[in-house]
Amino acid sequence: MLTDGDVERWLREDVGHHDVTNQVPGETDGRLVAKENGVTAGVDAASAVFDYLDATVTERVAGGTRVDPGDVVLRVEGPAQAVFRGERVAVNVAGHASGIATKTAAAVSAAREVDDDVRIAATRKTTPGLRGVEKRAVAAAGGDTHRLDLSHMVMVKDNHVAEMGLVGAIEHFRERASFATALDVEVEDPGDAARAAAAGADVVLLDNMTPAETATAVDRVAAGDADALTEASGGIAVETVPEYAATGVDVISMGGLTHSAPTLDLSFRTGEDG
Secondary structure, eight states, X not given: OOOHHHHHHHHHHHHOSOOOTTOOOSEEEEEEEESSOEEOOOHHHHHHHHHHTTOEEEEEOOXXXXXXXXXXXXEEEEEXXXXXXXXXXXXXXXXXXXXXXXXXXHHHHHHHTTOSSOEEEOOSOOOTTOHHHHHHHHHHTTOBOOOSSTTTOEEEOHHHHHHHOHHHXXXXXXXXXXXXXXXXXXXXXXXXXXXXXXXXXXXXXXETOOHHHHHHHXXXXXXXXXXXXXXXXXXXXXXXXXXHHTTTOSEEEOTHHHHSOOOOOEEEEESSOO
């Protein structure tokens, strides 16, 4: 969860040691406004910035809200110096998170055109120090957070397989993991998908496969005795989500939701609306 320490670190980075720019007298009110269509997230983090500075957030939209240009995302009032000091950090964190939410919502919508059950998930390709904000942005837009950290689920990756072999790696980690910890095993060839499931994978990650290869792998896993989920991953874009959703895969994980989502354009304004 977001802590005062996180907010203090953000502000210390931005304000520095001798802030003259924001030495504005009196009281004021301000508003965070959308400049383009999108889906909001990170509004709670933006609010936390103003709360830390003893400015009062009087209104804010919920995460996952669709906004149009001109819509107010957040309103704040209090000492002008506090409002001005929090402005840029609040805009940056909310814009970044809302960009992730907007891209996630587009991917979820694309998947729903084909399959109501397939999940769109994020990955661990997050910004250090901002994982919580980014993962919550994915969830706000209807996506799945996937594992939150290394302890959340064991993933057997290509490097593990290179060191221990596919079956050997699965057996190695199965012996060490709790009964409550799922095992997600990455394969790069449809032929290995059923092998991974039979060896004890709870989830078989079909990495860097074409939609046709993914469909073949899904069929092979389904034909076996194991009851494993299937997950497609590796360079999947919003535009190709429908093709992967049509393969019958259970999960589509997309690193691009967090590592390359464009920031949603937001603006902070003080004074009267208009």
